[in-house]
Amino acid sequence: MPDIIRLTDITRRHGEQTILHAVSLAIPCGQTCAIVGPSGSGKSTLLNLIGLLDQPCAGQLLIDGQDMTHASAAQRAIMRNRALGFVFQSFNLLPRLSALDNVALPLSYRGVGLHAARRVAQGQLAAVGLQARARHYPAQLSGGQRQRVAIARALVTEPRLLLADEPTGNLDRSTADDILQLLLALNHERRLTLVMVTHDPQMARHMQRCIQVSDGRVSDGHAA
Template sequence: MSDAHAPLIRLRGITKTYGQGQAAFQALKGVDLDIEAGDFVAIMGPSGSGKSTAMNTLGCLDVPTSGDYLFRGIAVQKLTRDQRARLRRKCLGFVFQGFNLLARTSAQENVELPLLYRGEPAAARHTQARAALAAVGLAGWEHHTPAELSGGQQQRVAIARALVTNPEVLLADEPTGNLDSQRGREIMELLTRLNVEQNITVIMVTHEPDMAAYAKRIVRFVDGRVDSDQRSAPAAATREEVA
């Protein structure tokens, strides 16, 4: 039975080693991290700091070499590959720097993909995809292909695709990395709104301090360990107070 007061996500002593013998590389060296439901966490750090490995671990895309990963009290590292895949499909949504949209497929069809994999009937897929696109400000753009959309709009489609399954956690890996500063701010404001209004937990890897400033909390990785963990006033809230 899980502790009702436990955080949504708890990492304890997480290590990850790639390779063996003299070629072994330890990407994570004993990471402890708690993330509460409804939090917005930016993960930062230089190249090779372990932030991407930590994100892959949190997203159940990779398993730690040692340590404990609890998601709602479930020991993730003890799950089978199929059980981890079910956890991903049910609870996690992913947004990547490169959008990863199907080029010759409409925005609505791109958003429907996770529902197609779940075996949802067509009518339900259409309704949920349209609602997800509306939630990210793209009502009326359902039948446009990626080539007919701006970079910011493509990333909104990618976010809608991540949201269409109603995940508890949205994992965003450099979501503004391919966007100009204005489109980047728009995406961050969207993620902030989803976090505040829908209470979706957002975990974002970024190397951009101005994007990390939108988060409620900034966790910095250095050499495979958590170097600092600080709460901050999100940038969007600060701007509203000034206004």
């Protein structure tokens, strides 16, 4: 199975401080993968590099077969919109937009018309069980519902790679479990590669693979 992510000797520095030290990592298409480690270990930096929100100082970065090591900001934005979906701990929904229009928003960046974008967005809300909440605003939704809207928004461009940064961090245990099961179902049904940063060992155990980041270095293994 081909790799959707391949990092070779990736180093990332911030000023004089080295955040990641010559990290090499390959993640095949369709895998579920947890990135774990203490605060300040470099796991968020690693996710930002994979998500093309940041660039390496040395090494090579391939995403979906394309060399993105020295890609321009515009090239990275195109790749993010074409192949990547993002889910964040804080949901990052726009409060003045309905659930439907929050989900439709990424399609507007592709030049899709409002009517067509809303039609696709309605389908993605149905996929996460929130079609009945399409006209609700974020303030009218529970935390779990807001995260489902955020997941639907991440899916609306039909990405091959879903990146989740502590997606259950603001949720109670029961709701967190529901969100995890939704993400795993999407991985199975859509063959999505799922890469999730988490501090929660229980979440990590459900992934096929667990990558430990410590002091900017990576050790690899499978979740128990």
